Amino acid sequence: xxxxxxxxxxxxxRKYDLNGPEAVMGRHxxxxxxxxxxxxxxQHAKITAGGGDFFLEDLNxxxxxxxxxxxxxxxxxxxxxxxxxxxxxxxxxxxxxxPPRPILAPGGAHEGSxxxxxxxxDMAEESGSTIMSKVDVSSDSTGRLQMAASPEVKLNAILEIxxxxxxxxxxxxVLPQLLNxxxxxxxxxxxxxxxxRTEEGRLAPLWTKVRRKDSDDTIRISRTIVERVMExxxxxxxxxxxxxxxxxxxxxxxxxxxxxxMCAPLLDSDRKSIGVLQIDTLDQRxxxxxxxxxxxxxxxxxxxxxxxxxxxxxxxxxxxAVERDLEVAREVQRGFLPKNPAEVTGYSFFNYYxxxxxxxxxxxxxxxxxxxxxxxIVADVVGHGIAAALLMAKLSAEARFSLAVEPDPAxxxxxxxxxxxQLQVDRFVTMIMGVLNPQTNEVTIVNAGHMAPILRHGxxxxxxxxxxxxxxxxxxTDDFEYEQHxxxxxxxxxxxxxxxxxxxxxxxxxxxxxxxxxxQRVQESTGGTPQKMGESIVADVRRFMGATQQDDDMCxxxxxxxx
Numbered sequence: 001x002x003x004x005x006x007x008x009x010x011x012x013x014r015k016y017d018l019n020g021p022e023a024v025m026g027r028h029x030x031x032x033x034x035x036x037x038x039x040x041x042x043q044h045a046k047i048t049a050g051g052g053d054f055f056l057e058d059l060n061x062x063x064x065x066x067x068x069x070x071x072x073x074x075x076x077x078x079x080x081x082x083x084x085x086x087x088x089x090x091x092x093x094x095x096x097x098x099p100p101r102p103i104l105a106p107g108g109a110h111e112g113s114x115x116x117x118x119x120x121x122d123m124a125e126e127s128g129s130t131i132m133s134k135v136d137v138s139s140d141s142t143g144r145l146q147m148a149a150s151p152e153v154k155l156n157a158i159l160e161i162x163x164x165x166x167x168x169x170x171x172x173x174v175l176p177q178l179l180n181x182x183x184x185x186x187x188x189x190x191x192x193x194x195x196x197r198t199e200e201g202r203l204a205p206l207w208t209k210v211r212r213k214d215s216d217d218t219i220r221i222s223r224t225i226v227e228r229v230m231e232x233x234x235x236x237x238x239x240x241x242x243x244x245x246x247x248x249x250x251x252x253x254x255x256x257x258x259x260x261x262m263c264a265p266l267l268d269s270d271r272k273s274i275g276v277l278q279i280d281t282l283d284q285r286x287x288x289x290x291x292x293x294x295x296x297x298x299x300x301x302x303x304x305x306x307x308x309x310x311x312x313x314x315x316x317x318x319x320x321a322v323e324r325d326l327e328v329a330r331e332v333q334r335g336f337l338p339k340n341p342a343e344v345t346g347y348s349f350f351n352y353y354x355x356x357x358x359x360x361x362x363x364x365x366x367x368x369x370x371x372x373x374x375x376x377i378v379a380d381v382v383g384h385g386i387a388a389a390l391l392m393a394k395l396s397a398e399a400r401f402s403l404a405v406e407p408d409p410a411x412x413x414x415x416x417x418x419x420x421x422q423l424q425v426d427r428f429v430t431m432i433m434g435v436l437n438p439q440t441n442e443v444t445i446v447n448a449g450h451m452a453p454i455l456r457h458g459x460x461x462x463x464x465x466x467x468x469x470x471x472x473x474x475x476x477t478d479d480f481e482y483e484q485h486x487x488x489x490x491x492x493x494x495x496x497x498x499x500x501x502x503x504x505x506x507x508x509x510x511x512x513x514x515x516x517x518x519x520q521r522v523q524e525s526t527g528g529t530p531q532k533m534g535e536s537i538v539a540d541v542r543r544f545m546g547a548t549q550q551d552d553d554m555c556x557x558x559x560x561x562x563x
Contacts, residue, residue: 362555505544
């Protein structure tokens with residue numbers, strides 16, 4: 001039957017059979033697996049059964065749950081030998097129905113063993129932390145029996161490590177190769193492990209190797225030693241950790257069965273400590289020597305570089321995945337927007353849309369209504385990027401629904417505002433809408449905190465209709481009543497609607513393009529079509545910006561009555 005075993009803590013050594021659909025772990029007395037430690041949440045994590053397997057899930061705990069040294073954010077399948085950690089209390093998962101784990105695993109050990117690894121807070125007198133488990137050991141000895149690899153074996157092993165580290169592109173390749181090579185160099189080593197700082201800032205044992213395949217101990221790593229080596233960036237050799245004055249503040253160092261140990265810092269390309277590499281022996285007759293430390297320090301320098309490169313490689317792969325996802329998101333967002341300008345008898349349309357990033361928060365649409373009218377919308381979600389794009393998608397759906405159930409433009413926008421306000425997100429939307437009736441040539445304008453449209457008359461003059469009736473942006477308050485303004489388009493008259501990514505774009509001197517520049521381009525387009533006028537505005541904006549990078553989404557819609 002599958003079970004978990006407490007490796008340390010108040011119930012160290014206790015087995016918990018997993019014979020139910022779920023087992024909640026936490027500080028509350030009703031938990032199936034009670035962990036009575038102050039930093040543990042009342043209901044911290046749970047193990048659930050499903051399909052013959054067991055899964056670990058964090059229950060939104062204050063300090064998180066680790067699986068094999070890594071913080072989990074979702075439901076994770078458990079495998080035989082996995083190490084579960086809640087604060088400083090570690091459990092190992094055992095399932096005799098499954099085949100044994102591979103010879104090396106993150107935070108694990110040799111095939112067939114129950115070895116697990118836990119980082120112990122051993123500064124109890126200074127920090128008030130509690131040592132959850134201790135192991136009594138014998139005192140130091142003066143035995144001097146040496147066991148060491150020959151110089152030829154050491155050289156070959158170092159060369160092999162160098163070649164392997166040079167080729168490795170992932171941490172799962174770097175770390176086991178490193179420990180395998182060190183065990184060839186230091187034949188007296190009983191244990192080796194690599195502790196690294198995770199992305200969340202925690203120290204965690206990421207890979208462990210033991211010499212004895214039948215070992216079933218819990219490897220307790222001293223946080224005192226790890227932090228000291230990372231802080232000083234100095235490799236250390238200790239003939240007997242229990243007698244080493246450098247760690248005299250550590251309450252539990254004497255409880256680690258370490259007769260000789262070496263620990264070297266792992267540094268990234270910026271010479272910052274990212275972890276440690278440590279090997280030790282439990283036999284008092286097999287101590288390491290100063291020349292051994294030099295070898296380990298040399299390997300650690302290469303390993304730090306290789307680990308840093310592997311992390312950069314992993315980050316690059318993740319970035320590529322994000323880029324692919326964003327490109328898909330861009331295509332999805334494009335699907336919300338009209339593919340072509342609207343086609344209405346007696347009218348001509350032009351539109352331009354360019355997000356600052358892969359996806360944007362600007363929005364435009366042509367919504368054909370059942371009575372033959374067409375609503376032309378231009379909107380701008382505050383900010384840009386993924387969050388703005390998601391809100392834009394919601395706006396698109398809600399705008400269509402509001403116009404479908406409410407024929408009056410002002411009341412439709414009022415209804416839309418209520419829907420957007422009820423989302424209770426810390427963003428708002430400015431919007432301008434013109435509902436065109438091709439039969440009467442009337443345009444009903446409703447303004448929700450947006451720049452007023454620019455109307456160009458046939459004689460070349462311009463004005464901004466409905467500017468005085470502009471209401472609040474959408475999403476600020478759900479009880480605002482919007483007003484509307486009506487105009488009639490004469491032959492040759494054009495309306496221009498835009499977002500602030502156009503008028504607020506800057507050149508390399510920090511100057512803004514400005515609304516007045518848009519007015520001027522509109523005014524100079526006398527006798528032109530909406531397409532010619534729109535293209536003229538876009539070209540002028542791009543000329544003004546020069547090589548300056550676009551920093552906000554841009555949207556422009558022009559439409560007018562054909563002469």
